[in-house]
Amino acid sequence: MRMFVASLATETNTFAPLPVDRSAFEQAFYAPPGKHPDTPTLCSAPVVAARRRAATDGFTLIEGTSAWAEPAGLVSRAAYESLRDEILGQLRAALPLDIALFGLHGAMVADGYDDCEGDLLARAREITGPHTVIGAEYDLHCHLTEKRVAACDLVVLFKEFPHTDFLARADDLVDLALRTARGEIRPTMALYDCRTLGGGYMTNRPQGRAFVDRLMAMEGKDGILSISIAHGFSAGDVPEVGTRTLAITDDDRPKARALAEQLGREVIGFARAATPPHYTPEEAIALTRSAPAHPIAFGDRWDSPGGGVPGDGTAAIAALLDHPDMAAAVGVLWDPIAVSLCHAAGPGAELWLRIGGKATPVSGPPVDAHVRVRSVTDDLVIPFEQSRVSLGAAAAVTIGNLDIVLGSKRSQTFSPAAFTELRIDLSRKKMVIVKSSNHFAAAFANVMAAIHYLDSGGPFPHDPLKVTYRKARRPLAPLDALPLEAAS
Secondary structure, eight states: OEEEEEEEEOBBOTTOOOOBOHHHHHHHEEEOTTOOOSSOOSSOHHHHHHHHHHHHHOOEEEEEEEEEOOSBSOBOHHHHHHHHHHHHHHHHHHOSOSEEEEEEOSBOOBTTBSOHHHHHHHHHHHHHOTTSEEEEEEOSSSOOOHHHHHTOSEEEEOOOSSOOOHHHHHHHHHHHHHHHHTTSOOEEEEEEEOOBSSOOOOTTSHHHHHHHHHHHHHTTSTTEEEEEEEOOOTTOOSTTOSOEEEEEEESOHHHHHHHHHHHHHHHHHHTGGGOOOEEOHHHHHHHHHHOSSOOEEEEEGGGOGGGTSOSOOOHHHHHHHTOTTSOEEEEEEEOHHHHHHHHHHOTTOEEEEEESOOSOGGGOOOEEEEEEEEEEESOOEEEETTEEEEOOSEEEEEETTEEEEEESSOOOOOSTHHHHTTTOOGGGOSEEEESOSSTTHHHHTTTOSEEEEEOOOOSSOOOGGGSOOSSOOSSOBTTSOOOGGGOO
């Protein structure tokens, strides 16, 4: 048996003014055939999962390129086409194949391509023909389009938010693909469109946790092979933006359709109620003062680089500077200029520094302050589940009771190591503001008294009613009044 595996991924915020070229992939993560590390990245876990099964099952594994760019704005046509054609050329050279698997994010948008993954998979199907089992793994914040589902035999999404299961779901994909290729199962997929934006939930919250636990208990029973919920990515203005549910049964299409619709209607009914409170910076400070235990972490969700925005917003810092008695830490802000100045000055130095607010007007005004350089590092590497993520050269600066971590590479702050590696003792802080949507929660829960969420006002377009969608297929709640029965 012969299996091919490759990965091409990023998450495109079509409202963000941060263009992505090929160098953005090469600087973030680029592994040509055979060069993928032993540990998975968020979207390349099928490579590692396939390696492990090849070692035990003895099939021939042919690895293609894996590439990832940090979430940002539109991908250039040249960048997407060059990476796509590179992988498709490797796929063609690997023929004949029994299985072809792809690690994808599912929200990539390029100049001229609203559905990059659909384009890639449709071309892959043309190359392999109908008898090769084609499968894909996606982040649950994807646009689960009809085109890409039609091109595949198997589609598996992460279930957890925060994303703690990308390797486990890759294992599921590889196992299902092998069983399909061996003739043990006949996967039949059904997709249900919930016709809604913002239909997501967090699995570190009770309602989302209970729902996903129930989904996982259903898999492997009564002919149900796999269940996936695509929360969607509302910052992508594409025709098929929105929440969808996918059910895969063993050769039972009516059952798959009924199950996808049943679960889709459940998601429509509870998703908004499952969203936790989001506090303004002033409200977060007041909540911290009244809390019985500390430290408290607040995810700065709407300024998270994981949503394709710069991550250099200053609203929280400005608020904390108005409360100089509050022992706090903020990080990681994307500010390569400030990092380079801190490295030049060195640990212990004091200097005037302009912090944040450099990338876009919606980042807020920069903060000008006299700081002390607490520490610097040539490469701040932090864990994210089984993966390792680099924030590049970094520095920690102190303004009174406030410590700020500055990084030179854009990425979410997944772990407390982003602070502790730069000698910031979080146990001495009352509040910690983290540039992350929710992926920080799993690791920070181990060292925080509580986890909450911040609404710093942007720049992520978190309220669909405040932005203009030009391509989204309508009707679509909450942009339109849409009764539950209108879901297709």
